[in-house]
């Protein structure tokens with residue numbers, strides 16, 4: 001009996017991924033660091049740690065707080081900057097044949113434009129605009145919470161970048177629908193959602209008859225945010241036509257199917273990489289196994305079947 005070939009591929013404006021499992025920015029390094037745990041090339045793509053024009057050392061003090069079903073981080077976009085990325089990381093990505101999406105962030109629209117121009121010049125085939133980081137003082141989330149500002153930013157970047165342009169949305173907004181529409185109308189090829197949810201951890205110690213309080217305010221991620229992400233993706237899928245890449249607490253194959261059922265075309269895995277560094281590769285294998293077992297030959301067939309229920 002002939003063996004059916006499986007087609008799990010996803011294509012967004014010329015950017016081709018062999019499957020819909022992607023690792024999320026800030027949780028998987030810059031290039032092949034996770035090769036010691038799994039086959040990074042087996043993934044649809046990786047999203048690089050967020051890159052800014054200049055290197056950033058990030059926030060001082062406590063940056064991570066473990067909480068029920070997740071974690072809070074206030075890393076503050078620590079990164080090596082675009083110059084070092086091009087010099088040290090890009091050659092490794094190209095040499096290893098890893099499909100990747102460059103995540104970029106800035107303080108001003110000009111920062112985003114310059115980074116997009118650099119990506120264009122260096123033939124980088126996909127970028128993700130981080131307009132949703134809650135952990136920095138200026139820029140970034142300011143662009144992702146106002147629909148007019150976001151629309152104008154995406155439009156400016158679009159004029160300077162012709163390949164796959166993904167806009168990463170924040171859940172910390174009043175109207176998910178309006179923000180997603182602004183990204184689409186500005187010229188995005190896809191949106192990814194969600195970035196972290198604004199949160200706070202409090203640790204109280206009682207020492208020598210007095211309370212001592214430590215707090216960490218930042219972005220909440222992990223399994224506890226999955227319901228927020230499902231609701232966000234479900235709502236925006238009803239108003240935009242461009243592909244949605246779902247992010248938020250995805251850990252298991254069932255999670256992936258749930259996000260397909262509300263309209264996602266691909267998914268990103270974030271915090272789960274910290275507990276199981278091969279989590280994303282396992283999801284690729286689980287997806288393949290399910291499709292073979294239940295006779296789905298291509299991804300859109302599976303996505304339509306689960307969406308139509």
Ligand SMILES: Cc1cc2nc3c(=O)[nH]c(=O)nc-3n(C[C@H](O)[C@H](O)[C@H](O)COP(=O)(O)O)c2cc1C
Pocket residue numbers: 024025026027049050051073075077103130133168194195196220221222223225247248249250268269270271272
């Ligand atoms: C430690 C850490 C660092 C992150 N850094 C970035 C970043 O640089 N750029 C970005 O767009 N998102 C960043 N994120 C957000 C993730 O990419 C993702 O959107 C979020 O964690 C939700 O997915 P998850 O619940 O699967 O982790 C970071 C998340 C964590 C936990």
